[in-house]
Amino acid sequence: MATRVLAAPPPGSGLKPVVGDPGLPLVGNTLRVMRRPFEVSRERYDLFGPVSWSWLLGQRTVTVQGPEAAEAVLVNRDKAFANGPAWSFFIGPFFTRGIMLLDFEEHLHHRRIMQQAFTRQRLRAYQETMAPSIGKGLDAWVPGRGFKVYDHVKQLTLDLATDVFMGVDLDRAEADRINGAFVDAVRAGTAYVRFPVPGLRWHRGLRARKTLEEFFRTHLPAKRRDGGGDLFAALCAAETDDGHRFTDEDVVNHMIFALMAAHDTTTITLTTMAYYLARHPEWQERLRDESEALGKPVLEPADLDAMTGIDAVMKEALRLVSPVPALPRKAVKDTEVLGFHIPAGTTVVVPQLTNHRMPDVWPDPDRFDPDRFGPDRREDKAHKYAWSPFGGGAHKCIGLHFAGMQVKSIMHQWLLRYRWSVPGRYTWPLDTTSLPSPKDGLPVHLERLP
Ligand code: HEM
Numbered sequence: 001m002a003t004r005v006l007a008a009p010p011p012g013s014g015l016k017p018v019v020g021d022p023g024l025p026l027v028g029n030t031l032r033v034m035r036r037p038f039e040v041s042r043e044r045y046d047l048f049g050p051v052s053w054s055w056l057l058g059q060r061t062v063t064v065q066g067p068e069a070a071e072a073v074l075v076n077r078d079k080a081f082a083n084g085p086a087w088s089f090f091i092g093p094f095f096t097r098g099i100m101l102l103d104f105e106e107h108l109h110h111r112r113i114m115q116q117a118f119t120r121q122r123l124r125a126y127q128e129t130m131a132p133s134i135g136k137g138l139d140a141w142v143p144g145r146g147f148k149v150y151d152h153v154k155q156l157t158l159d160l161a162t163d164v165f166m167g168v169d170l171d172r173a174e175a176d177r178i179n180g181a182f183v184d185a186v187r188a189g190t191a192y193v194r195f196p197v198p199g200l201r202w203h204r205g206l207r208a209r210k211t212l213e214e215f216f217r218t219h220l221p222a223k224r225r226d227g228g229g230d231l232f233a234a235l236c237a238a239e240t241d242d243g244h245r246f247t248d249e250d251v252v253n254h255m256i257f258a259l260m261a262a263h264d265t266t267t268i269t270l271t272t273m274a275y276y277l278a279r280h281p282e283w284q285e286r287l288r289d290e291s292e293a294l295g296k297p298v299l300e301p302a303d304l305d306a307m308t309g310i311d312a313v314m315k316e317a318l319r320l321v322s323p324v325p326a327l328p329r330k331a332v333k334d335t336e337v338l339g340f341h342i343p344a345g346t347t348v349v350v351p352q353l354t355n356h357r358m359p360d361v362w363p364d365p366d367r368f369d370p371d372r373f374g375p376d377r378r379e380d381k382a383h384k385y386a387w388s389p390f391g392g393g394a395h396k397c398i399g400l401h402f403a404g405m406q407v408k409s410i411m412h413q414w415l416l417r418y419r420w421s422v423p424g425r426y427t428w429p430l431d432t433t434s435l436p437s438p439k440d441g442l443p444v445h446l447e448r449l450p
Contacts, residue, residue, distance in 0.1 A: 006053040009341035018340045020053035028055025034433040041354035051340040061347045067383035070350045072337045074393040080335035086328035091189040094205045098257025117234035124301045125229035131298040133163045143448045148441035150271045157267050167230025184208035190434040216252040265323040272317035276368045278422040288415045299409045312370035318389035325353035361386050420444040
C-alpha cells in the first residue's frame with residue numbers, strides 16, 4: 001500500500017497532515033470500501049488512525065472514524081463543512097433543493113418552517129392516519145416459504161407514504177405510477193452512468209423527477225385550500241412565529257425529498273429488525289409477548305415509550321445496519337478535524353455504517369445484542385456520537401420521531417399477525433454498495449398466527 005500525505009498543513013499551524021493511500025488508478029479504494037466496508041475500515045483505522053484519505057467515487061475523500069471525529073464534522077462549529085455540494089454529487093438532480101442539500105442561513109430558515117410539520121400534535125395525527133393502513137397492508141401479505149421481507153416492506157412503506165405523506169386518494173394505477181417514479185428517482189442516485197442515456201437509471205431518474213413535480217404541483221392548490229392531517233398539508237400550512245412560510249416550489253421540493261428521506265430508511269430498519277428477529281427467535285417471542293401484553297391491536301401515541309423491547313431491537317438494528325451508511329460533507333474553507341489539516345475543497349465522509357461497529361466503542365460489535373441499550377448497560381452512552389444513525393448537528397434527521405413511531409407501529413401489528421423464521425444456517429447477503437439492503441430480498445418462512 002502506497003502511503004501519501006493529502007496536503008501539507010500551513011507552516012506554523014501545528015496541524016498534522018492527513019495520511020492515507022490513494023488506492024488503484026481511477027477507482028481508488030471505492031470497490032474495496034463498498035464491498036467489504038467493515039474489514040476495510042478496521043484495517044485503515046489500525047494503519048492510519050481516525051482521519052485518513054483515499055480516492056472514493058472519483059473524489060479525494062477524507063474519512064473520519066469514531067464518535068469524536070463524527071461530532072467535530074457534524075456539529076461543524078466553524079461552518080467549514082457544507083452539505084449541498086457534497087450530497088448533490090449523489091442525488092442533486094433528483095432531489096433539487098431538498099432541505100438536506102441547503103446550507104447555513106438558508107437551511108436554517110427552511111428548517112424552522114419545516115419543524116412545524118413535525119410537532120407532537122402533527123405526529124399524533126400521522127400515527128392515527130397510519131394505523132388502519134398498516135393493518136390493511138399486512139393483512140394482504142400471503143404467508144408461506146420464500147416470502148421476501150424487503151420487497152413487501154418497501155411496498156408497504158410506499159403505500160403508507162401515499163396516505164400519510166400525500167393524503168391524496170389515488171387509484172391503484174396512479175399510486176403505482178407515482179410510487180414507480182419515486183423508486184426511479186431514488187435509484188438514479190446510484191447510477192454508474194451519470195448522464196442521461198435513454199433507458200438507463202440517470203435518464204429514468206430525471207423523467208421521474210418531472211412526474212413527481214407535476215403530481216405535487218397539480219394537487220397543491222387543493223392542499224393549500226383544504227388542509228388535512230398529512231405531511232403535504234402540513235408543509236403547505238407550516239408557518240413560523242414570525243410569519244415565514246414555504247412557497248409552492250419549496251413545498252414541491254420538500255415533499256419529494258421527504259418521501260425519499262423517509263422511505264428507504266424505514267424500510268431498511270424494519271428489514272434489519274426482521275432479519276435479526278428471524279435469527280433470534282427468543283427475541284421475536286419476547287417482543288411478541290410484549291405486544292400481546294399491551295392488549296391493543298394498534299399502538300397509540302402514549303404506547304410508544306412503553307414498547308421497550310421493540311425500542312431496543314430497533315436501536316440495535318440501526319446500529320448494526322445504519323440505513324444512511326455515510327454522511328458526506330464538502331470543506332468550503334481550510335479547516336481541521338482532531339488536529340488534522342483538511343484543505344478547502346476536500347470531501348469529508350462520516351461513515352455511520354462502520355462507526356457503529358467500532359471495537360473501541362462497542363463490546364463484541366458484530367453481535368446482535370439489544371440489551372446493550374438496556375438501562376443497566378447503556379453502551380450507547382460511551383459518547384454522544386457513538387450511536388448516531390440519525391446524524392447530528394444542524395442537519396440531524398427531522399423525521400426521527402416520525403421514524404420511531406412508524407417502525408414501532410408496523411412492528412407491533414406485524415408481530416401480532418405473523419411469526420417468521422429463516423433456516424438455522426442462513427445469513428443474509430447484505431449489499432453495501434448503495435443504501436444497505438439484502439441482495440436476496442430476505443426470504444423467510446412467514447406463518448399467520450391463529
Ligand atoms: C430510520 C429511519 C431514518 C433514518 C436512519 C434517517 C437518517 C437520517 C440522517 C442520517 C440524516 C442526516 C443526513 C446528513 O446529515 O447529511 C437525515 C436527515 C433528514 N431526514 Fe431522516 N432518517 C430516517 C427517517 C426519516 C423520516 C421518516 C423522515 C420524514 C418523515 C426523514 C426526514 C429527514 C429530513 C427532512 C432530513 C434532512 C434534515 C436537514 O437537512 O435539516 N427521515 N435522516
